[in-house]
Amino acid sequence: MKHITRPLPTITADNEEFWKSTKEHAAKLQRCNVCGRFWYYPGPVCHHCGARDYTWTALSGKGTIYSYSVLERAKGNPYENDVPIAIVLVRLEEGPVIMSNLFDYEAADLAIDSPVRMTYEDVDDRVTLPVFLPARA
Amino acid sequence: MATRAVIAGIGESRLGKVPELTALGIIVDAALAAIHDAGLTVQDIDGLILHPAFHVSPRYHIIVAETLGIYVKTMADTTMMGGASYGVAIERAKQAVESGLCRNVLIVGGEKLATGHQSGSAMMASVGAHNLDYEYPFAATIPAYYGLLAQRYLHDYGAEESDLAQVAVATRKHAALNPNATMRTPITVDDVLNSPIISSPLHRLDCSLVSDGGAAYVISAAGTSKDPSREIEILGIGQAQSYYHMGQLAEGHGDHDLVRTVVDVAGERAFAQAGLTPAEIDMANIYDSFTITVIVQLEDLGFCERGTAGQFIAEGNVDPGGKLPMNTHGGLLSNAHPGACGGMLGFTEAVRQLRGEAGDRQVTKRDNALVSSASAVASNFSVSILGASIQ
Ligand SMILES: [Zn+2]
Numbered sequence: 001m002k003h004i005t006r007p008l009p010t011i012t013a014d015n016e017e018f019w020k021s022t023k024e025h026a027a028k029l030q031r032c033n034v035c036g037r038f039w040y041y042p043g044p045v046c047h048h049c050g051a052r053d054y055t056w057t058a059l060s061g062k063g064t065i066y067s068y069s070v071l072e073r074a075k076g077n078p079y080e081n082d083v084p085i086a087i088v089l090v091r092l093e094e095g096p097v098i099m100s101n102l103f104d105y106e107a108a109d110l111a112i113d114s115p116v117r118m119t120y121e122d123v124d125d126r127v128t129l130p131v132f133l134p135a136r137a
Numbered sequence: 138m139a140t141r142a143v144i145a146g147i148g149e150s151r152l153g154k155v156p157e158l159t160a161l162g163i164i165v166d167a168a169l170a171a172i173h174d175a176g177l178t179v180q181d182i183d184g185l186i187l188h189p190a191f192h193v194s195p196r197y198h199i200i201v202a203e204t205l206g207i208y209v210k211t212m213a214d215t216t217m218m219g220g221a222s223y224g225v226a227i228e229r230a231k232q233a234v235e236s237g238l239c240r241n242v243l244i245v246g247g248e249k250l251a252t253g254h255q256s257g258s259a260m261m262a263s264v265g266a267h268n269l270d271y272e273y274p275f276a277a278t279i280p281a282y283y284g285l286l287a288q289r290y291l292h293d294y295g296a297e298e299s300d301l302a303q304v305a306v307a308t309r310k311h312a313a314l315n316p317n318a319t320m321r322t323p324i325t326v327d328d329v330l331n332s333p334i335i336s337s338p339l340h341r342l343d344c345s346l347v348s349d350g351g352a353a354y355v356i357s358a359a360g361t362s363k364d365p366s367r368e369i370e371i372l373g374i375g376q377a378q379s380y381y382h383m384g385q386l387a388e389g390h391g392d393h394d395l396v397r398t399v400v401d402v403a404g405e406r407a408f409a410q411a412g413l414t415p416a417e418i419d420m421a422n423i424y425d426s427f428t429i430t431v432i433v434q435l436e437d438l439g440f441c442e443r444g445t446a447g448q449f450i451a452e453g454n455v456d457p458g459g460k461l462p463m464n465t466h467g468g469l470l471s472n473a474h475p476g477a478c479g480g481m482l483g484f485t486e487a488v489r490q491l492r493g494e495a496g497d498r499q500v501t502k503r504d505n506a507l508v509s510s511a512s513a514v515a516s517n518f519s520v521s522i523l524g525a526s527i528q
Contacts, residue, residue, distance in 0.1 A: 009270035040384055041271040047385070066387050067292070067395070069284030070337040071276060079276040087281050087336070089289075089387055097384035099272045112292045129274060 001103040001121060001131070004082045008127050015042040017056050022128040025120045029096065031057040040096035061118035062135065063090040066097050068110050090116055090132055101131045109134035142234035144227075144369040144523065145241070145357035146175025147485040152350035152473035153319050156252040160190045163247030163351040163475075164201055171353035176363020177241055179205055182355070184212040184233050184242030188222035188477050190249075201245065212239050219266065219512025220424060221376070222246070223352075223481045224519025228374045230356035240358065246478025247351020266513070268382050280344055280427070282514040284336035285383060287429035290396050291338060293444070298338050300447020302329035304428035305342045305470055307455050312467025314457060314498035319346055320471040329428075343428040345469035345479070352481035354488070360528070369488050370524035372413070372505060375406025378517035386516055396433060397443075400509065400518040404438040411505070411522040415439040418522070419502040420490060421461055422483030424511040425468040434509055438520070462500045465490060480510030484521070491525045 011019050018041075021028040029038050032046040032054050039047035046054060066089040074080045086102040102109070102116060109116075115135040122128045148170025150163040158166070164187075172179060185207060189197035198215050202208075212233050216222040223246060230242035267273060267282060287301060306326055312318035324342060332341040355362075362368055377399040380386050387395045408414060415438060423438075425431045432446040440461060441449035449455070455463035466472045466486035469479045487506035489495045508521045 004276055006276065007269070007273045009274050015270065041268075041382065067285045067289035068337075069281050069288055069339075070334070071278060071281045071284075072334045072336065073280075074276065074278050077276070077278060082276070085276045087275055087277055087285065089285055089383055091387070095388075097387040099275050099277065099383055101275050112289065127274075131275075 002082065004085060004101070005078045006123055006129070007078055008123065011126065014044055018042045019127065021056070022120060022130050025128070027059045027061070027118060027130050028056040029059060029094065030054040038094040038096050040098050059118065060093045062093040063116055063118070063132070065089070065112055065114045065116060066091045067112060068102065070110070086110060088116070088132060098130070100129070103131060103133055105134050109136070140235050140237065141359045142231040142356050142371060143359045144354050144371065144488055145362040146171045146173070146177065146355040147488045148174055148353045149482065149485055150247055150351045152317065152475065153348055154251050155249065155349040160247050160249050160253060161201070161204055163249070163349065164245050165204060167247055167351040167353040168205055168243055168245045171245070171355050172243065175355045175357065177355060179207060181241045182207050182243045183210055184230060184239030185210055186214055186216060186226040186229055186242060186244045188216050188218070188246055190247070190476070212242065218378070218517055218519070219477050220426060220480045221510045221512045221517045221519045222477055223484065224374070224508070224510040224521055225376055227356060227371065227484070227521060228376065228519070231371055231374065234356055234358055241361065242356045243353060244356065245351065245353035246481055248476035248478055249349045250347045250474070250476045251349045253349065271382065278336065280339055281336040282383060283427040283429055284339045286395055286514060287338050287427070290429060290433065293396055296444060296447055298330060299326050301338070301343055301428040301432060302326045303447045303450040304425065304431045305329050307450050308425060308464050308468045308470045310456055311462070311465045311498060312471035315467050315472060318467035318472040319348065320467070339427060339429070345426050345474040346471070348473040348475045350473050350475035351478050352485050354481070354484060365528035366526050367492050368526050368528060369491050370527060371521065372524040373407035373410030373522040374520070375403040376519050377402035381513040381516050383514060386514065398433050398437050398515050398518065400434050400511070400520065401437045403518045403520040407507070407520040407522045413505065413522060418461060418507045419505050420465060420487070420500050421463050421507040422465070422468070422487050422509070423463055424480050424483065424509050425464055425470050426511065428470070430511055430515055433515055434511065438509070457498065465495065465498050465500060477512070483508045483510065487523050491523055
């Protein structure tokens, strides 16, 4: 995977379990114990039904591309010298849509509804980001 | 008789590159121009609303009041709705005037995106105009967010990049008639498609300008200004906000998602209050941060069917002399885009048109004008329908 100079997220009590799971290369999201749905991004209450009763649940890592954009010019941003960067919205098998990057792809892989799989980028000692690769048949 | 709020005065600072003025200096120029246009003095102003510029005090609205010398106010507040702020502010000011809270509300904004910050887009992303924890780490920029919206739009409707480009081409035709517009040379669809990609599928000419400048308006009770025949009616106004995290926007709710925005909700409120339908609108200034921003609004507001905005524009409907002249000043794409207050220029232009003071670019039918403003990846909107003076 190519290098991207990234701005990093702030780890808080609301999301530390998520960032701990990505650090372990086994991403989890909150799944509501009342309505059964997952939500993203992490937060103190079920985004769908308002319940505070949830379980941090492992993700399959499977998803499909909901949309994509290849960033080619990013003057003034920390990653301006790292373009082109493929930015994707991925609909996870579990339901939520997450923003991430796609790596090691061919032109045909970058298409809406194409299957992708989650992998991990260890950015520093603290932060590992969930990123994606094409999931070719 | 109930008090009716009107737009009593408008003002603009110089637009484009204004290195000699601070943002505060731009705000003062615009504010004094609007107060003068209404035939009022600073002492007549008792309400103030603005959207604070970036990297400044949380008391910025008070600093502006102190600078202008407006000591006693019965309303001084901020609207933090990005580009939509200055539509939202009109509704707040209208309510304040009509309830008796204020007599004359000054709404003002001014920013220095061209000569005052590292770069408009980078600055907006880095201060959290978008999600810092779950989006910015993935190298999203504002053009990238709109690129994601545009790519999904093209997919859902089988549209082409050339459909997006139509917006830039039509807007430039209007800008050519505005002597103050930054970009006035006519362009073609091929020019847009041959301009460099910023974030696919958006090319440079799909993206708005980065400018300095500001604008202001004064909202007063009808009959307050020096010439009530120049007062502009607020026929209808509505707001709607959804989310700003793009994944949550994409998941959607009911009939709405990333591509099918909530601007229809804001529009329904404005149309209902005005008692008008889209077909009865004489001209429209549609917030054009990017070409795709215009495409989804034209469709969601009911000016054309979903998936057909590119064709609607290609047929000449929004051109000078068309049935719905659009962004007659040249919009954010070709006139000027001084950040969040850029949307104010759609209002000041609509006021000039409805007064019949728009010079070479004067529209012929000028009973009403729709003005929209938007922000945060087409997720929050304000829609106003203004009317010519009835005095
Ligand atoms: Zn739930």
